[in-house]
Amino acid sequence: MTNKEKYGNEIIELxxxxxxxxxxxxxxxxxxEIKCEECDFYESDSCKGSTYNFREWLNSEYVEPPVDWSKVAVxxxxxxxxxxxxxxTRRYFAKYENGIVYAWGxxxxxxxxxxxxDISDWKMAKLAESEE
Incomplete structure (x- = not known):
């Protein structure tokens, strides 16, 4: 799935x-509506945003953003x-410690x-709602 497919409706609205x-x-x-410094196209005190960069982003493969496990609720x-x-395997989040995700058994x-x-550590974890 490309970014264009993922964000199609939002792009049309924008x-x-x-x-x-x-x-x-x-x-x-x-x-x-955003500060230049907040824009992902912003680099080294200058805006790299352009129609070309945005078009390139639209046609690139969508990448799920990483989860900040320290903010996930038990x-x-x-x-x-x-x-x-x-x-x-379906589990419930228990804690995040030293870079490791733990789930209730x-x-x-x-x-x-x-x-x-009654908790186990796991090498790979993702939020259940991100399952496709």
Whole structure:
């Protein structure tokens, strides 16, 4: 899926209001509504935003932004797996510590788990809502 496909409706809405586009945190934005320093096209004190750059971004492959696990609430549904070839397993987020995601075991939550020993660390994790 390209960025154009992912953000098509938002781009159409923006296009009705302006001809100048930027990107803020990987999402389309109206240039006049964001500071230059907030724009993903901004580099070394100058704007690299242009019709060409925006068109190039539109046609590039969409990349899911990384999750800030330190801000994920306990008991949030997540998908985990030990290695790339494993199927995703449904779990509930327990904690994030030293760069490692932990989930409650066997589908438990903080309310139903038997204690702090009922959590496991996982090599791969993603938010369940990002499943496609």
């Amino acid at each position: 296009a009705a209001n302006t001809a100048l586009f930027g990107l803020k945190n990987g999402k389309p934005a109206i240039c006049e 008991d949030t549904p997540i998908l985990v797996r030990g290695i790339e070839s494993d199927a995703w 066997y589908g438990a939550t903080s309310w139903s788990a038997r204690g702090s020993g």
